[in-house]
Amino acid sequence: LCMWIREQLGALSRTQGSYDLRVHQLTLPEDLDRVISGVEKRATQSGFGEKEKISLSALFPDPQLRNFARERMQILHRGDLHSYLSALVAKERESLTGNSATIMDLIHICEHKLAMRNAEVTKRFLVGETDLWIQPWALGIEVRTTWEPENETELLSILSDTNFRLRARHLVVVVPDDLSDELFDLIRVVEKREVINNLSIIRIGDFGKYLDEIKGAEEANG
Template structure:
């Protein structure tokens, strides 16, 4: 089997706290990482820019007052994650030391705006939601209206809250959360117009991408005793399908300790064409694999 360079989480991955918040420490780490880039003399920021100055001053205030239980930290972190999401749309693999964030001059107003958005409040009035805007399809809208009337006496907000609650409950099960990860991977592949096949066969990865000769195995939990079965599945996929690339995809909310424990398999070179990544880095991984295949 021809050997290829393999993308690694350490080279293509972005910190989880760039994409999602697990606790206040993620907000702190994100804001401080951005602050480090802002303060670099050879960095991408104009030191005297008004927005940059405002951000530096805000970070100084956070350091004095503390990051924990600080709602401004929470909402500023939310705003920065949205900004990074926009950058990632044009930069497959961004670097905060190179790609700057455009800071508003009135950072206080931006933080307040994020708070209002989170609380579904705009200019002191609740945002109006209609069945017509949520369900353009008339048949689906009719069904939703009927269920809303029967279950929640016509209360649309209660109906939507119930749907979200049920989805959250269903995704807490082992099989459902795996399917959620599979759907995310399928979506990323479809965005690149790459065909994927679901295998679900004993001894083969969950997904197979013929165009890239790529096997994708999904794991939403990990224990040390799972290692033997995982290696067997990956090895069998290599043998049966002559895979050039293998990747194990795990949730973003895997603890750092669990993720590094799993990555020991990759680091030991047990399987030479294997990468182990978080699902949030799957898009970057695909871009790297495409580059490798084209060389």
């Protein structure tokens, strides 16, 4: 089962660049026994003869890495899948709720919430423009995981250029839910100055509500 999960996570990494289990959920197949049997068969069909023995020392010359591999093997061989899976889930939870949250984590959540509202991302990561651009709503989305006052000039430049080049009707800066209130108040100063009058600065937890308001306004305006 763990090998199957690894394959699914590997596929997500290749197709998404990163993954978030709260967004890219894994669904167990109905014919789980057959799937596991297939994984076991592939795992035993290596290119080595049945009698050939390969030591961990040959595979992992580094002692620290070798000890880590041995520990993982022991967990799997004892059948303690619960601990292994719990560790995977804990890692994903930490990446989203802890200080290690990345820009890609937030962007994936934004993309998921957009997809739930049938809003297609038209552009991604163009120099001098917001991280995401949604053409039908003329919406630019910029993601920040932290804030320093010296970042303001750069942020205003990106937002202003997006306004000028793409004629944005809506601009939003999205930050993590766990960004401190002090930093959140500092970055919101940019919005309150009203230098850019179509700008909102919000936490990721409020992003869905924000999109619903934008969608409603766009539909009302035809």
